[in-house]
Amino acid sequence: MSPHDIDYVKIFDTTLRDGEQSPGCSMTREEKLRVARALAELGVDIIEAGFPAASRGDWESVAAVAREVQAPVICALARCSRADIDKAWSALEGAARPRLHVFLATSAIHRVHKLHMARDEIIRMAVESVRHARSLCDDVEFSPEDASRTELEFLAEVVQAVVDAGATTVNIPDTVGYTTPQEFHETFTFLRNRVRGLDRVTLSVHCHDDLGMAVANSLSAVRAGARQVECTINGIGERAGNCSLEEVVMALAVREQAFGVRTDIDTQRIYPTCRLVSSITGMPIPRNKAVIGENAFAHESGVHQHGMLRHASTYEIMRPQDVGLMRSNLVLGKHSGRHAFRERVRELGFELDEEELGRVFTRFKALADRKKELFDGDIEALVLQVEGDTGGPWTLERLATTSATGEDARAIVELAHVDGRHIEQAASGDGPVDAALTAIEQAIGLPVRLHKFEVRSVSEGEDAQGEALVTVVCDGRTYRGCSVSTNIVESGVRAFLEVINRIELSRQSGRRPRQPTAGASIIQGAA
Ligand code: KIV
């Protein structure tokens, strides 16, 4: 294969839309902006910023991303209804390069059980919606939801109709993660042979991971001519998630000659971006996660270690630094200066301005007073925590706990609210964490159900910092919070308070109890 055969594949990131639909992964507007900026730095071509008709909060987040993040195309999702499309378009007002993405289910299962619509009605609605979207925006994507379970002939009919109506990208989703690489290759080949003018639009692929084949199915579609891949950071998304950006991008990069395509992703920014999304969503990166997991570059067996010492390529198909995993054994401590600290932060892939660096450095000094040695994991946690405050409304002013074997633990918490309220509350419980969380619940008066409480160490040594991950259910939705401290009771309490803040912010932004899943409902006949 010659370099002239190398084609370009657009990376369409939907972490802020499909990724956010993952239970417990909802993000505040500020968090979405931080992720969007990181995605722009990573080099994604398109950011799907949200689903503006879902709630006022979603609309505001899309509008903020559209105003502030300029380099990539900013896309907003809409159902096939005039009201949805107009709402999405109004949110995109500030975007330098806006895209409208309209979708409508096409499979028999969805037509019969969800939409109660006949085939010709589906085509009419899709065409009217694409035409309306095109009257507003030059860049319009159409997705036949559940395409992989749609009758091939009918799918081709729908795709032909929306191409003729002016869609500039046609996306083929495997909405329920049902297809296989071979089958999806055939679907794409069939459509390319059958639909007139499909070569003049971008053909896109969108896969879910229910059977663990999202990346393989996406790669197969690329082989069959797809030139846009829809994916999410860490593969987060509905149910088992979406095609993972880091995996699909590295597969295309490492096997460039096999696929004959390239992307514009700055692969060295992959790990910092994944870490950022993990800390914001509270979804830890599994140790054995391909490309970015802690074990992805660890070699345990003697044979492998021996090979690695001889030549890294014996057991490594990519280098940790290729994905931005710049681990070092350099340990920082209380005598380390601002300069050394700044260098370390940069090597870890974070770009901080002087003011942000100053704030992290102050925390670094405070931590270094308590903890002798600071490792990469500690520094990463400090940066992500300083960057990642939900911004209230509640803050922890004081926490005191006592516990002894065989007795109930006691906790006193002092909380402050941005509206000026100041509450002190005491409670007892089964251990200091339980007592402190009960005190917070009583102080705030919010009925929540603690679903999960996990603690893990972010670095090494006896005085390692503990990261607490708290999962809570409230109003039928799942919320996650995470916090890091050398004191695990404190990190648990801070993580819980982060959850409380998320619930309050989410209520303020008018979020419905459960965001409608893509296509779970449709405004009948509204187009
Ligand atoms: O999975 C799906 O079908 C979707 C569409 C809205 C593209 O997310």
Ligand code: ZN
């Ligand atoms: Zn999806």
